Amino acid sequence: KQEVTQIPAALSVPEGENLVLNCSFTDSAIYNLQWFRQDPGKGLTSLLLIQSSQREQTSGRLNASLDKSSGRSTLYIAASQPGDSATYLCAVRDVSSGSARQLTFGSGTQLTVLP
Amino acid sequence: NAGVTQTPKFQVLKTGQSMTLQCAQDMNHEYMSWYRQDPGMGLRLIHYSVGAGITDQGEVPNGYNVSRSTTEDFPLRLLSAAPSQTSVYFCASRTGLKNIQYFGAGTRLSVL
Numbered sequence: 001k002q003e004v005t006q007i008p009a010a011l012s013v014p015e016g017e018n019l020v021l022n023c024s025f026t027d028s029a030i031y032n033l034q035w036f037r038q039d040p041g042k043g044l045t046s047l048l049l050i051q052s053s054q055r056e057q058t059s060g061r062l063n064a065s066l067d068k069s070s071g072r073s074t075l076y077i078a079a080s081q082p083g084d085s086a087t088y089l090c091a092v093r094d095v096s097s098g099s100a101r102q103l104t105f106g107s108g109t110q111l112t113v114l115p
Numbered sequence: 116n117a118g119v120t121q122t123p124k125f126q127v128l129k130t131g132q133s134m135t136l137q138c139a140q141d142m143n144h145e146y147m148s149w150y151r152q153d154p155g156m157g158l159r160l161i162h163y164s165v166g167a168g169i170t171d172q173g174e175v176p177n178g179y180n181v182s183r184s185t186t187e188d189f190p191l192r193l194l195s196a197a198p199s200q201t202s203v204y205f206c207a208s209r210t211g212l213k214n215i216q217y218f219g220a221g222t223r224l225s226v227l
Contacts, residue, residue, distance in 0.1 A: 004157075034216060043205060044158075044218040089157070091216075102148060102173060103216060105157040 002027045002094045006106035013080055014114050021075040021109045023090035028068050034103070035064050035075050036089045044089065048075070080113045087111070117141050121206050121219035128196040128226045136191040136222050138206030144217075146209045147189040148173070149181065151202040152221075158205065164189055196226045 003026045013019050032051045036044040048057045048064040050073070056065040063076040073090055087110045091103040122137045140147065148163040160173030164183040178200060180192040193200060206219040
């Protein structure tokens with residue numbers, strides 16, 4: 001059974017810092033990996049989707065990498081801002097989860113960017 | 116662009132009551148799912164559907180029923196609510212294995 005782990009559970013940084021969020025998964029047979037952002041009391045917003053054949057994806061100040069063989073993904077946030085404060089979740093869609101290939105989520109990293 | 120719409124946003128039930136959480140999407144997505152989110156446990160899949168008339172169980176299906184009579188709608192039914200079902204419920208939809216999953220804003224349910 002796929003397991004997704006995100007460490008640390010919480011992270012606090014001063015504004016302007018570059019930072020890296022980590023995600024690891026146990027089964028490397030995946031279709032893709034998706035990073036989400038969740039603001040308090042809100043739903044999930046998709047940030048980046050990396051297909052299994054890709055190494056990275058970029059959107060603005062965000063860059064996500066994928067190393068399928070080692071079961072790791074990182075989300076790099078450049079020049080962090082207080083508005084980046086949120087919980088960041090990663091989720092994998094793995095080949096072995098059945099015909100509908102549902103997502104398996106990590107528990108998230110709660111990021112606080114201090115002004 | 117409405118996307119995935121969930122109603123209600125908040126609900127308080129007494130143990131043993133029944134209710135239906137509504138979910139609708141206007142993107143013509145064939146795949147729809149229900150997740151619950153509990154502190155420290157991430158999101159767990161309850162039920163999912165791969166198209167109208169087709170549903171299946173996820174990781175935590177007990178106590179919940181679903182049906183999919185149209186492509187747009189995927190309601191989640193609690194037949195006899197229990198305090199263990201206190202959670203935040205998210206509906207999601209997507210098209211295809213390689214595509215982005217979209218989420219609704221959630222329903223916050225408390226069972227007393």
